[in-house]
Amino acid sequence: MAPLTPIQVSQYAANSYLLVSGLIPEEVAERAESALWQLLQARPDDRATWPQKTAHQAYDSPELLECYTEGMLGAAAQLAGEPLESVGAPNRAYAINVFPTPGEWKWPHPHIDHAIKEHGHKTFPRAFRIAAMTFLSDVPPHGGGTVVWPESHALLEKLALSDPSRFESMWALNQELSQVALGDPIETTLRRGDVLFYSYLCAHAGSQNVSDHPRLALNAKW
Numbered sequence: 001m002a003p004l005t006p007i008q009v010s011q012y013a014a015n016s017y018l019l020v021s022g023l024i025p026e027e028v029a030e031r032a033e034s035a036l037w038q039l040l041q042a043r044p045d046d047r048a049t050w051p052q053k054t055a056h057q058a059y060d061s062p063e064l065l066e067c068y069t070e071g072m073l074g075a076a077a078q079l080a081g082e083p084l085e086s087v088g089a090p091n092r093a094y095a096i097n098v099f100p101t102p103g104e105w106k107w108p109h110p111h112i113d114h115a116i117k118e119h120g121h122k123t124f125p126r127a128f129r130i131a132a133m134t135f136l137s138d139v140p141p142h143g144g145g146t147v148v149w150p151e152s153h154a155l156l157e158k159l160a161l162s163d164p165s166r167f168e169s170m171w172a173l174n175q176e177l178s179q180v181a182l183g184d185p186i187e188t189t190l191r192r193g194d195v196l197f198y199s200y201l202c203a204h205a206g207s208q209n210v211s212d213h214p215r216l217a218l219n220a221k222w
């Protein structure tokens with residue numbers, strides 16, 4: 001059965017992203033968070049053990065991969081407009097953890113993914129079907145939540161279609177992002193087990209974590 005409602009699917013199409021609260025069952029998310037702390041060789045209650053800056057790392061951990069439940073993968077397929085069984089579990093869990101840093105929180109600059117020049121990703125057909133951030137810690141305001149620009153997908157698609165040869169690559173489109181009137185961004189706040197899905201043309205950004213707790217999350221793309 002499709003995990004999401006037609007309204008959620010419409011919201012994703014309109015906004016370029018969808019936050020699904022509690023999509024990962026609490027016991028699964030809790031096990032994954034504990035496993036990630038062990039992999040980091042750090043303890044949540046001992047700040048001295050925390051890494052100093054944002055860390056990207058892929059892991060084989062079964063506890064992390066368990067987050068890619070049937071419901072989660074089905075939701076990804078549903079939003080991507082594909083048959084439910086077409087989105088498979090990733091082979092590795094790719095963690096992007098944002099550790100607290102001092103300083104004043106600022107709105108970050110937007111980007112689109114798959115926009116590294118050397119990687120050569122094309123804008124059409126879509127560079128990937130869908131992306132998901134699965135959160136393994138609670139994230140308060142200014143705690144490193146993903147920032148999204150609602151409706152940015154439609155704006156960027158329109159721009160790309162206005163000159164398909166100029167914007168043939170995701171890199172070229174991303175270069176132009178600062179010239180697009182994207183509107184006001186939204187800073188997401190999250191609970192462990194929440195999943196933020198976003199489309200391949202959704203302008204988004206990581207943000208600084210000035211809270212007193214690390215932000216733990218997994219990123220996946222299909």
Ligand SMILES: [Fe+2]
Pocket residue numbers: 111112113204205206
């Ligand atoms: Fe990104």
